[in-house]
Amino acid sequence: MEIGRYKRGELVAKWDKILREKWYRQEKPDELVVNFFASLKKENKTLRIFDLGCGAGRNLVYMASQGFEAHGMDMSQTGLDLTRKRLEKRNLKAHVVKGDMHWLPYMNACFNVVICLFAIYHQKLEDIKVTISEIRRVLKKKGVLLVNFQSKNSQMYGKGIKIEEDTFIRQDGPEKGVPHHFTDKQEIMKLLKDFQTINIELHERTSADGYFQSRWAVVATA
Ligand SMILES: C[S@@+](CC[C@H](N)C(=O)[O-])C[C@H]1O[C@@H](n2cnc3c(N)ncnc32)[C@H](O)[C@@H]1O
16 A cells, blocks of 8 residues: 555545535634634725635635625635535625636736635645745735644644655545645745735644644735
8 A cells, every 4th residue: 555645636536525524614704714804994895805725615705795806716626516505595706716726827916815724734845835926926015815824733743644844644534635734933934935024823722622723823915
């Protein structure tokens, strides 16, 4: 048996399966998103916002419901189908496309805000770098990125097959076969070197199933 084998193309089927099995299908938007949008000027509804790795759409639906021009992308068709159904049910509009965060099918400098939550770290470090340079490319000047990363304090650190420094492929649980990269503040600063201002917070808690979770929540301005 080949262990630790990692083919990017196989991840689409893995994420489809995860979402079909009803993981990550919460309806409520993430707290990070609600707090972030509360801090944006209420009157500025003309903002064009992009949810990268939108999954089943909980955050995208919320952004559309707040009156923003909402765009979303994910590699999972299952995620996109769920997102579209949720939008339809609430009579909301958003632009949703299928794609890999390696390459964003958008023009330069076209978004005011990009959010990428619980998604970017499911890649190797080099791929994360590519995604960040794509995000930077599609952000307008002074545009803002809200992103989170797994921290090395997480109880999940080291679990699974190591495929490079700080990146492991889970061998159990719903994310079996999916890579997780864990990072620290220094690496985040390097990854975001082309951004003007960077605000990093460590968010830690023990989940209902007893796991110690530790993630970096980052807001960076282009
Ligand atoms: C844990 S879910 C989080 C979804 C959503 N951001 C949320 O907070 O509910 C991770 C999502 O990232 C997507 N994803 C993972 N790697 C991706 C890639 N390389 N390109 C596009 N989407 C990807 C998966 O399909 C999945 O829907």
